[in-house]
Amino acid sequence: MGKVTDLDSVRRPEKPSLIRKPGVPLSADVRKARAHGCRLRAEMLRAISEEVISPETSRKLLDLAESYDHMVSTLENPHTL
Secondary structure, eight states, X not given: OOOOOOHHHHSOOOOGGGOOOTTOOOOHHHHHHHHHHHHHHHXXXXXXXXXXXXXXXXXXXXXXXXXXXXXXXXXXXXGGO
């Protein structure tokens, strides 16, 4: 019989500073961290889209990258909504 793993010991810890509470605006540090993550995801999607053979899949990946770029601009300029 295999070893039973305690799930709590392998779960990623939550990042409480990045969790949004309803009605509480995001701090500048949290917006900056989220924008950085979105920027990295957009770059990754663009890189993957260059390696994909299917034009349709490539276009969908580029559309997702554009969505992440939009999230970055929203996070960096929250008052322009």
